[in-house]
Amino acid sequence: MLLWIVLLNAALCVAGGGGNVTRDVCREQVCSCGEVEGDLHVDCEKRGLASLRHLTGPSSQFYHLLLHGNSLSRLFPNEFANFYNAVSLHLEGNGLHDIVPGAFLGLQLVKRLHVNNNKIRAFRRSTFLGLDDLEYLQADFNLLRDIDPAVFRDLSKLEVLILNDNLISALPANVFQHVPITHLDLRGNRIKTVPYEGVLEQIPGIAEVLLEDNPWDCDCQLAPLKEWLENVPRGALVGRVICEAPARLQGADLNETSEAELCPSPGDGADASLAAPPTQEEAAAAAAAAASGKASRPTPPTPSGRDRSRPKSRENWQLKTVKPTPLPTGAGEEEEAAEQQRQQQQPPHNVTCPLPCACRLVGSRQGLGVNCEGKKIESLSALRPRPLGAHELSLRDNNVHAVRRHQLLGYGSLNLLDLGGNNIKALDNGTFRDQGELRWLYLDKNYLDAMTAEMFAGLSNLEYLSLEYNDIQQVAPGTFGPMPGLRVLFLNNNLLKALPVDAFLGVSLSKLSLHNNYFPYLPVAGVLDQLGAIIQIDLHGNPWDCSCRIVPFKRWAERLGADIIVSDLKCETPEEFWKRDFRRVRDDLLCRGSADGDSYSSPAPAPGAAKNGTQAQDAGTHSNSYLEPNRVSISVLVPGLLLVFVTSAFTVVGMLVFILRNRKRSKRRDGNSSASEINSLQTVCDSSYWHSGAYGAEGGGGGAHRGFDCSAHLSAADDA
Secondary structure, eight states: OHHHHHHHHHHHHHHTTSTTOOEETTTTTSSEEEEETTEEEEEOTTSOOSOOTTEEOOSSSOEEEEOTTSOOOEEOTTTTTTOTTEEEEEOTTSOOOEEOTTTTTTOTTOOEEEOOSSOOOEEOTTTTTTOTTOOEEEOOSSOOOEEOTTTTTTOTTOOEEEOOSSOOOOOOTTTTTTOOOOEEEOTTSOOOOOOTTTTGGGOTTOSEEEOOSSOEEOSGGGHHHHHHHHTSOTTOEEOOOBEEESGGGTTOBGGGSOHHHHSOOTTOOOOOOOSSOOOHHHHHHHHHHHHTTOOOOOOOOOOOOOOTTSOGGGTTOOOOOOOOOOOOOOTTOHHHHHHHHHHHTSOOTTOOOOTTSEEEEETTTTEEEEEOTTSOOOOGGGOSSOOTTEEEEEOOSSOOOEEOTTTTTTOTTOSEEEOTTSOOOEEOTTTTTTOTTOOEEEOOSSOOOEEOGGGGTTOTTOOEEEOOSSOOOEEOTTTTTTOTTOOEEEOOSSOOOOOOTTTTTTOOOSEEEOOSSOOSOOOTTTTGGGOTTOSEEEOOSSOEEOSGGGHHHHHHHHHHOTTTEESOOBEEESGGGBTOBGGGSOHHHHTTTSTTSOOOOOOOOOTTOOOSHHHHHHOOOOTTOOOOOOOOOHHHHHHHHHHHHHHHHHHHHHHHHHHHHHHHHHHHHHHHHHHHHHHHHHHHHHHHHHHHHHHHHHHTSOGGGSSOOHHHHHHHHHHO
């Protein structure tokens, strides 16, 4: 029996690679462990790890566990049993395809889980078992297709759910039951409809829902989604729902589509093309054809293909069709019905369409959608007749070189204006002063080189502004101030090196893209601290200078969290930190190259910057300067001053002691000299007396007659 037990233990040790023996990832330097702003980061990035069963994390403090870029292709039950103090878990880019239920047991403290950029195909019922405190789940860019209705049911604190760019075709009923979702990202999936009952009704506290790039089927089943979107709380960020089907509504914005268009009656006629008002000859021919009974069904215009060079959010944008209202069906009403149909096929008398463009009525407001893409138009003034009643106007991919302030006068009903993909180099101040209703503005892929506030005056209701792929080198202070409702701003792929103080003052941006510019660092005071409402910011692809001046920006990024900042923040300089994410580098290492903490020279701090605390440390930047003022760390300054004070005190005391001792020695020396002199005189006098006494009788008292007065000399010596 004992032999069998020994053999069984040996087998278990061999199978388990050593039984219960575990290695501390920090003590044995399996991973890199260090504190960042007081939080411990256990960085196990790209260590070739295929299993974690025989590794253990620190047991004495909480930490963030970074495991991206390993080979954790499958997670088994109790995979993280030895990492119970982790508060966040990063598993990006592991080729992960299967999470066995129970894999996350023991991670009761984890609040953020990142499993994006993997190959996960399904969320099973108990996939996230054990993650009782989970608040943030990022699972984008997977192969996710199947979601169990009860997968999130025990995640009673889950608020942020990111599922974009997967293969999801439908959300199961009751999937969000008892889950307090506030941010939901479903972009880039295969969703055609979302029911209200069992799904939408369970997320009443939504603050952001992103639904773009799905093949929405705009039929009667989508009417509840339209009504729900219209009743989303004010201030929530809502992505556009662009219809993919049916063909009559392809490219239509659900928000601008009426319920009658979504739920047509059986007697409704075919779609009407409103490319231009019919001429008299065309009208006569149509009437003759109708009289002869040979009228054919109108052929709807072929929608233009997708332009892959466009920004993702604009891929599916097309102008929308209009559904005619139901025709009368009474026996004697054929003539009245024909007249009504003819009137609906024509735009109102005050709505005109430029000849080179295609036009359709859009939405319940019956605004005109004008599509002038790729028509080689060189000026907005070339639009004849002018579509003054346009609700949406697209001039993308033309040859417009400048937009003058008078060219948009009269377009007061515009909701969307697309001027992307032109050659625009000049944009007059006050160009948009008549566009108070504009919500979407595209100026991407042009040659603009500077931004001023006067350019955007009048855009009080603008929510979305695309300025990517330009030559912008300078942004003036207050540029975005005229747009208090701006929520999404794209400034990526430009030539920016700095942002001015108060760049975002008065603007509550939710999403900001600054990637692929030339920023060496970004100031916090007056710039980043104005992004109080940000939920996503893209900063990658900039040449970050990882020196001491980047520390305030680094601390701001760490407070913001990795879930809000898109991608990495890699150093360009100095060479020792090249391609490292500066959020993973300690502050003292960043400042190590400076002789006195930070030896960078710069202009005086910007007016209005804070004088104390963190803001004072971050202040000191002008609109054209990205250098911060000289400053010495207080941790270095205080000990240095104390050392100087103590040294000075000891020096003074030493000097006083030295002087006092010298004085005492001098007095003692003088006293000894006087006594010696008196003794010498006494000896002389005694000798003289002895000689005078001894030989005076014989010599006739010669000693008394040599002229030496002993009494007088002794008296003088005593006085001295």
